[in-house]
Amino acid sequence: xxxxxxxxxxxxxxxxxxxxxxxxxxxxxxxxxxxxxxxxxxxxxxxxxxxxxxxxxxxxxxxxxxxxxxxxxxxxxxxxxxxxxxxxxxxxxxxxxxxxxxxxxxxxxxxxxxxxxxxxxxxxxxxxxxxxxxxxxxxxxxxxxxxxxxxxxxxxxxxxxxxxxxxxxxxxxxxxxxxxxxxxxxxxxxxxxxxxxxxxxxxxxxxxxxxxxxxxxxxxxxxxxxxxxxxxxxxxxxxxxxxxxxxxxxxxxxxxxxxxxxxxxxxxxxxxxxxxxxxxxxxxxxxxxxxxxxxxxxxxxxxxxxxxxxxxxxxxxxxxxxxxxxxxxxxxxxxxxxxxxxxxxxxxxxxxxxxxxxxxxxxxxxxxxxx
Amino acid sequence: xxxxxxxxxxxxxxxxxxxxxxxxxxxxxxxxxxxxxxxxxxxxxxxxxxxxxxxxxxxxxxxxxxxxxxxxxxxxxxxxxxxxxxxxxxxxxxxxxxxxxxxxxxxxxxxxxxxxxxxxxxxxxxxxxxxxxxxxxxxxxxxxxxxxxxxxxxxxxxxxxxxxxxxxxxxx
Numbered sequence: 001x002x003x004x005x006x007x008x009x010x011x012x013x014x015x016x017x018x019x020x021x022x023x024x025x026x027x028x029x030x031x032x033x034x035x036x037x038x039x040x041x042x043x044x045x046x047x048x049x050x051x052x053x054x055x056x057x058x059x060x061x062x063x064x065x066x067x068x069x070x071x072x073x074x075x076x077x078x079x080x081x082x083x084x085x086x087x088x089x090x091x092x093x094x095x096x097x098x099x100x101x102x103x104x105x106x107x108x109x110x111x112x113x114x115x116x117x118x119x120x121x122x123x124x125x126x127x128x129x130x131x132x133x134x135x136x137x138x139x140x141x142x143x144x145x146x147x148x149x150x151x152x153x154x155x156x157x158x159x160x161x162x163x164x165x166x167x168x169x170x171x172x173x174x175x176x177x178x179x180x181x182x183x184x185x186x187x188x189x190x191x192x193x194x195x196x197x198x199x200x201x202x203x204x205x206x207x208x209x210x211x212x213x214x215x216x217x218x219x220x221x222x223x224x225x226x227x228x229x230x231x232x233x234x235x236x237x238x239x240x241x242x243x244x245x246x247x248x249x250x251x252x253x254x255x256x257x258x259x260x261x262x263x264x265x266x267x268x269x270x271x272x273x274x275x276x277x278x279x280x281x282x283x284x285x286x287x288x289x290x291x292x293x294x295x296x297x298x299x300x301x302x303x304x305x306x307x308x309x310x311x312x313x314x315x316x317x318x319x320x321x322x323x324x325x326x327x328x329x330x331x332x333x334x335x336x337x338x339x340x341x342x343x344x345x346x347x348x349x350x351x352x353x354x355x356x357x358x359x360x361x362x363x364x365x366x367x368x369x370x371x
Numbered sequence: 372x373x374x375x376x377x378x379x380x381x382x383x384x385x386x387x388x389x390x391x392x393x394x395x396x397x398x399x400x401x402x403x404x405x406x407x408x409x410x411x412x413x414x415x416x417x418x419x420x421x422x423x424x425x426x427x428x429x430x431x432x433x434x435x436x437x438x439x440x441x442x443x444x445x446x447x448x449x450x451x452x453x454x455x456x457x458x459x460x461x462x463x464x465x466x467x468x469x470x471x472x473x474x475x476x477x478x479x480x481x482x483x484x485x486x487x488x489x490x491x492x493x494x495x496x497x498x499x500x501x502x503x504x505x506x507x508x509x510x511x512x513x514x515x516x517x518x519x520x521x522x523x524x525x526x527x528x529x530x531x532x533x534x535x536x537x538x539x540x541x542x543x
Contacts, residue, residue, distance in 0.1 A: 006374055006536035011444040013533055024532050031527040035520055042516060045396045047403040055403040101487070142489055144481035160405045319498045320479050325409050329487035337406050344408035350478070355502030 054164055059341070060348040062167040067119030072356035074121040076349040078132050081115025082258055082363050083317035086269065086306040088137055094276050094301035097231045098223035100330030101139045103301060109138050110304065113317040114210050114261065117150070122362045124254040127206050127246035131257070133215040133237055134322035135304070146326035148342070149215035149237060152201050155288040156194045160341045165191065197289040205245040210261040211270045212241040219324065219342075220285035220334040223276075232279030232334060234292065237272035237304055258363040265309045272304040285334040312361040321350035375540045377436040383429045384541055387422065391464070394418055395516050402509075416471075417484040423468035430461060442535045456522060463515040469493075470511060474504035 012018060019028065040049075047053050063076040071079060092105035102108055116123070117130035130150050137145040157163045169187030170179045188195050207213040215237040223231040241264075253259060264270060278297040284290050312318035325333055325343040333339045376384070394415065401411035441450055475482050476492035478501040483489045494500060530538035 006440075006442040006540075009442040009444040009533070009535045011446060013444065013535065014446050014449060019532065027531045028528065031524055031531065034527065035524050038520065038523065042396065042399060046399040053403075054405065056405060056408070057403070059405070141487060142481075142491075143483065143487055315496055319496065323480075326481060326483070333409060340407065340409040341405050343412075344405050347408075351502065351505050354478070354498035354505070 054161060056344045056348045059160070059164060059167070059345045060352065062164065062171070063119050063349070066167065066171050071119065071121050073353050073358040074361075075115075075119075075353060077119055078115040078117055078134075079119050079121035080123055080258075080362055081113045081132075081312065081317075082261070082361075082365075083111065083113055083310045083312055084306045085109075085111045085308040085310070086304065088274070088302055088304050090302035091300070093299050094223070094274075097225055097229075097233070097276070097278065097299070098330040099226045100145065100223075100328045101141050101143060102137050102145050102328060103330070106140075108140065111136050111317055111320075113312075113320075113322065114258075114309075116257070122254075125250075125257040127208075127250045127257075131206075131210060131213055131215075133213075134317070135237075136317075136320060136322065136326075139328055143328040144326055145328045145331065146320075146322050146324065147217060147235075148322045148324050149217050149235075151207065151213040151215055152218070153204050153216060154197045154200050154291055155218045155338065156197045156201070157191060157338075158193055158287045158289045159337055162191055162194070163338070163341060166194065193287070193289040200291065207239075208244040208246050208260075209241070209264065210257060211264045212239045212243050214238050214243075215272075217324075218288050219336045219339050220279065220283075220288075221327075221339075222285075222332040222334055224330050224332055230332075232283055232285045234277045234279070235301075236275050236277070238275050240271040240273070255363050262309050262363075262365060265306065269305045269307045271306075274301040274304060275299070276301050286336045288336055288338050309365065311364050314358070318358075318361070319354075321346050323347065374439045374536055376438055377432075379432055380429075380436055380438065381541060381543070383425065383432060387425055387429065387464070390418060390422055390425070391515070392519070394422060395512065395519070398512055416475075416482070419468040419471050420484060420490065422464065423472075426461065426464040426468075429464075439540050441537065442533075445535070453525070456518060456525070459518050460515075460522065463511055463518065467508065467511050467515060470504050470508045474501055474508055477501035477504055 018024060043049055047055055060076050064070060067076070067079075075081075086109075087107050088102070088110050089107050090103050090105055092103065094103040095105075097103075112133060112135035115132045115134070116125065117132065123129075130152055132148060132150050134148040135146065139145065157166050165187055169183045171183070172178055173180055217235045220232050220234050223233050225231075250256065251260075276299045277292060278299065279285065279292060280296065283292045283296070310316060323343050323346050325339055327333070375381075397411050397415050397418070401408055401415060404411060441453060445453075472482060472490065473494045476494040477497050479496040479498075481489055482492065494504075526538055526541075529535060530542075
């Protein structure tokens with residue numbers, strides 16, 4: 001391309017009449033076309049050219065649509081919960097599989113949240129509602145590990161589309177306030193994995209309390225050791241409190257599960273063991289609806305001790321996104337697409353509620369109860 | 372005085388051009404993506420900090436090695452547009468990573484980069500502040516993309532319409 005010496009450029013070259021000459025106009029048009037092409041590429045990357053595509057916002061919009069009226073300030077799912085604090089004592093047993101600092105022998109401080117699935121923060125406790133345990137481990141080197149676990153053995157769907165289809169099948173009809181049975185039937189017909197997973201879930205009775213519930217990672221992850229060896233794993237928090245199945249006639253009270261939890265911690269700390277299941281080559285890591293064989297090796301990696309329960313409040317577990325992909329070096333995501341889905345959807349839920357006014361949570365304690 | 376940018380300035384310019392354009396595309400794609408969200412975030416964070424480091428080096432370099440003068444015949448309003456858009460670009464190159472770092476801090480996220488390497492929080496944990504900074508990050512990113520488009524358009528106009536040596540001063 002020919003260019004003149006900048007010192008010799010006459011001012012007339014920048015004049016409007018110079019730009020309006022046909023050769024200049026043609027070139028300006030081509031430049032405009034090039035810029036437009038870049039903008040179109042950007043719009044494509046943003047997904048604006050495929051408005052029907054399933055994206056993060058649609059997943060959270062579906063939660064909001066299913067939970068009217070709007071519940072500003074609360075999580076779009078697992079909206080009802082309490083905060084916990086305690087610690088994790090690692091015994092070093094998992095250190096051979098993962099170089100994560102959390103698995104070195106020693107104690108790390110933990111905070112977290114126990115909650116019930118569903119988008120209504122004042123829904124009455126129901127023994128058949130899925131319960132969750134979310135934890136944040138603050139490691140001594142400044143790293144953080146977060147995990148969100150549920151008290152069901154498998155999840156019902158194994159893809160983002162399956163999850164969205166399930167959301168829509170369970171969407172309450174505006175008139176009857178109940179899901180449309182035909183939509184549910186159509187969903188199950190299209191998702192045999194959900195039928196199978198539901199039967200596994202139904203074969204496991206729910207526990208009577210939070211404190212004797214087992215919480216499962218559901219998704220598979222990968223442990224990486226210092227030599228770079230990769231091990232597929234799943235984990236669970238298994239309670240020391242003896243399992244008692246839910247009563248046929250559960251106690252009265254809108255918050256009875258949380259009240260029982262508070263009373264339990266009033267009596268003394270509750271403990272869970274972090275049980276890591278070591279997967280074998282071929283074990284499905286991208287299908288959260290399928291259990292691994294029961295004979296897989298299990299490691300007791302350490303003990304979680306919960307000493308304090310507190311109401312959700314400014315700056316505590318309420319204001320934390322328990323993104324299951326906040327992982328320390330030594331723990332990595334598997335190829336399970338639901339992990340990225342969870343990370344993405346939690347981020348949208350967190351960002352939306354962060355900007356909303358806050359109301360007191362349903363479960364209120366005078367102060368944190370501790371021992 | 373040379374009529375071209377010094378070599379270090381040209382290297383920094385083109386390396387950062389690629390990084391920033393990549394960053395803008397990753398950013399806009401990741402906030403919609405489901406299956407690739409985590410992969411994209413894992414690139415976005417360390418790349419943002421790399422850009423912050425590079426723009427700091429670049430600012431020092433610019434003060435030590437000033438750019439060549441614009442052509443003497445360039446009218447005042449074009450000179451103003453050139454200077455203003457460059458300082459806007461510099462401001463945004465600093466602001467976007469800093470707002471990103473700040474918003475992760477205010478959200479209580481660890482600022483994990485690569486392996487176990489992470490940065491400290493630079494703001495207190497405050498979700499209202501997070502919500503503000505998260506929105507600001509988006510606004511500034513669109514402003515940067517718009518400024519980039521204007522910058523690219525101006526560069527091509529210098530190269531193919533004005534043919535005044537301004538494009539050559541940074542090209543190659």
